[in-house]
Amino acid sequence: MILLSITENIHNWLFSVMPAGVASIVEMVLIAIVYLTVFAVAGLFLVLLERRVAAWFQLRIGPNRVGFQGLLQTMADAIKLLTKELTGTDRADKFLYNLAPYFVIISALMALAVIPFSKDFHAFDINIGLFFLIAISSIGVIGILLGGWSSNNKFAIIGAMRSGVQTISYELSVGLSLLTMVVITGTLQLSEIIEIQKSGWLIVQGHIPAIIAFMVFMISGTAETNRAPFDMVEAESELGAGFHTEYSGMKFAYFFLAEFINMFIIAAIAATVFFGGWLSPFGITESIPELGVFWFLIKTMVLVFLMMWFRWTFPRLRVDQLLTLEWKYLLPINLVNIVLMAVLVWLNLTIRW
Amino acid sequence: MSYFSDIYKGIKTLLTGMSVTGKYFITSKKGAITQQYPDNRDTLKMFDRFRGEVIMPHNEENEHRCTGCQKCEIACPNGTIEIIWDRGIDEETGKKKKKIDQFVYHLSMCTMCGLCIDVCPTDAIEWGQNFENSVYDRTALTRVLNKPDSKLMKGVED
Numbered sequence: 428m429i430l431l432s433i434t435e436n437i438h439n440w441l442f443s444v445m446p447a448g449v450a451s452i453v454e455m456v457l458i459a460i461v462y463l464t465v466f467a468v469a470g471l472f473l474v475l476l477e478r479r480v481a482a483w484f485q486l487r488i489g490p491n492r493v494g495f496q497g498l499l500q501t502m503a504d505a506i507k508l509l510t511k512e513l514t515g516t517d518r519a520d521k522f523l524y525n526l527a528p529y530f531v532i533i534s535a536l537m538a539l540a541v542i543p544f545s546k547d548f549h550a551f552d553i554n555i556g557l558f559f560l561i562a563i564s565s566i567g568v569i570g571i572l573l574g575g576w577s578s579n580n581k582f583a584i585i586g587a588m589r590s591g592v593q594t595i596s597y598e599l600s601v602g603l604s605l606l607t608m609v610v611i612t613g614t615l616q617l618s619e620i621i622e623i624q625k626s627g628w629l630i631v632q633g634h635i636p637a638i639i640a641f642m643v644f645m646i647s648g649t650a651e652t653n654r655a656p657f658d659m660v661e662a663e664s665e666l667g668a669g670f671h672t673e674y675s676g677m678k679f680a681y682f683f684l685a686e687f688i689n690m691f692i693i694a695a696i697a698a699t700v701f702f703g704g705w706l707s708p709f710g711i712t713e714s715i716p717e718l719g720v721f722w723f724l725i726k727t728m729v730l731v732f733l734m735m736w737f738r739w740t741f742p743r744l745r746v747d748q749l750l751t752l753e754w755k756y757l758l759p760i761n762l763v764n765i766v767l768m769a770v771l772v773w774l775n776l777t778i779r780w
Numbered sequence: 781m782s783y784f785s786d787i788y789k790g791i792k793t794l795l796t797g798m799s800v801t802g803k804y805f806i807t808s809k810k811g812a813i814t815q816q817y818p819d820n821r822d823t824l825k826m827f828d829r830f831r832g833e834v835i836m837p838h839n840e841e842n843e844h845r846c847t848g849c850q851k852c853e854i855a856c857p858n859g860t861i862e863i864i865w866d867r868g869i870d871e872e873t874g875k876k877k878k879k880i881d882q883f884v885y886h887l888s889m890c891t892m893c894g895l896c897i898d899v900c901p902t903d904a905i906e907w908g909q910n911f912e913n914s915v916y917d918r919t920a921l922t923r924v925l926n927k928p929d930s931k932l933m934k935g936v937e938d
C-alpha cells in the first residue's frame with residue numbers, strides 16, 4: 428500500500444507539472460529504469476544463488492568471501508567485467524557482433540514487463556499476455572544466432588546453430604503446454620489467469636493433465652533457457668563457450684545475465700500459470716495484499732531451485748537425444764494432453780472450490 | 781508398448797538421480813569435502829599427508845643430514861633437483877670427501893610426487909607445510925635448500 432501510494436503520488440505530480448503526453452512518457456521511462464535496476468541486481472543475485480546451490484549439490488562450500496556469506500561476490504564480478512577490455516575477432520561482422528548481446532538482454536527484460544509480481548506491481552497487463560511471453564521468449568535466440576554467426580569462430584557458429592535447432596523444437600512444447608492451461612482459463616491475460624485461480628491453483632484445478640503440462644513445461648522451459656542438461660549451445664567441454672566464445676567484458680556479462688533472467692522468467696511463468704502467481708496458498712493472507720510479491724517470489728524461487736537441481740544432476744544430452752525427446756515424446760504427449768484437458772473442461776471434471 | 785515403459789523408466793531414473801543429488805544438497809552443510817581457506821593461522825594444524833614443497837630441515841647448529849649422494853637428483857622425474865657438490869677435507873680423517881655446496885630446488889618444476897623424499901637414504905629432505913606458494917617473480921621459485929655455511933650432521937653416514 429505504501430508503495431502504491433508513492434507511485435500514485437508520483438503519477439499525480441507528473442501529470443500536474445507537465446502535459447499529459449510528456450508525463451506518460453516520463454512515467455514509462457521511470458518504470459523502465461526501475462525495472463532495469465531491480466532486475467540487473469536480481470540477476471546478479473540469481474548468479475550468486477546458482478553458484479552457492481551448485482556448491483552445495485557438489486558438497487563444496489561455494490563463494491563466501493566477499494560480503495556476508497559472499498553476498499557481494501557477483502557485484503564484484505560485474506564491476507570487474509565492466510573494467511575489462513572488449514575484445515573481438517578479425518573479420519567479425521562488427522555491427523551484428525555488437526548488436527547480439529543487446530538483442531538477448533532486451534528480449535529477456537521485455538518479457539519481465541508482463542509478469543504480474545502482485546496485484547498492483549504489474550507493469551504491462553495486456554490481454555494477450557501469455558501469447559506475448561511465448562513470442563518474446565523466442566526472440567532471444569535471434570541474438571544468439573547473430574552472436575554466433577558474426578563472431579567468425581567455428582565453435583560459436585556450431586553453438587548458435589544448435590541453439591536454433593533447440594529453440595525451434597522446444598518452443599513448440601512451451602507454447603502447447605501453456606495452451607493446455609489456457610483451455611481451462613479461457614483467457615490469455617495474466618491478471619485474469621490469476622483471478623481464476625482464486626478457486627484453486629490451476630495445477631489442482633486441472634489435476635492430471637495440468638501436472639503433465641507442468642512437467643512438460645519445466646523440461647522445455649529448461650531447454651528454452653539453454654541450461655544444463657540442455658546446454659549444448661555452450662557445452663564447455665566441446666565448444667569452448669559456444670556462441671559467446673568471442674565475447675568479453677560487459678558484452679559477455681549481458682549474455683550471462685540474460686540466461687539467468689530467462690531462468691527467472693520461465694520459473695515466474697510456471698508460478699503464475701500453474702501455482703497461482705501472487706495468490707497465497709488457501710488464501711491465508713488474502714487480507715494483506717502486500718504479501719503478494721512475497722508469495723510470488725517464494726513460488727518462483729522454489730521453481731528456480733528446481734531448475735538448478737536439474738542442472739546439477741543430469742548429464743548433457745546429445746543433439747539427436749534432444750530432438751528425440753522433443754519430437755517423439757514431449758510433442759505427442761502434449762497434443763494428447765490438450766485433448767484430455769479439453770475433454771476434462773467439457774465434462775466439467777475440473778476441481779474447484 | 782516399449783514407448784510408455786521408456787517414459788516410465790526415463791522418469792524413474794531421473795528421479796533416482798535427483799534424489800541422490802538432493803541428499804547431497806541437504807547434507808552438504810556437514811559433509812562438505814572442500815576446506816575453507818585457512819584463516820586461523822594460530823590454531824592451524826596441517827595434515828600429515830599435505831605436500832606443500834620440499835624442504836631440508838636444519839638443527840640448531842645449522843647442520844643438515846644431506847650427504848650429497850645425489851640419489852634424489854637421479855630419482856626426480858623432471859629434473860627439479862640440482863645438486864652442486866664439492867670436495868672438502870674431512871676433519872677427522874683428513875681425507876677428501878664429497879659434500880654439497882648448493883642443493884638447488886626448482887619449485888616451479890616440482891610435481892610433488894615425493895620420489896626424492898622416498899629415495900633419500902638419510903631422510904635429509906621432507907615435506908614442507910607451506911600452502912601459499914605463489915610469488916610475483918618466478919626467480920623466487922628457485923630455492924637453495926641448504927642454509928649458507930651449513931654442515932653435515934655428525935653420525936649420519938654411519
Ligand code: SF4
Binds near residue numbers: 901905
Ligand atoms: S637429499 Fe638425500 S638423496 Fe638427495 S643428495 Fe642429499 S642425502 Fe642424497
Ligand code: SF4
Binds near residue numbers: 858859860889896897
Ligand atoms: S617431489 Fe618429485 S618432482 Fe618434486 S623434487 Fe621430488 S622427485 Fe622431483
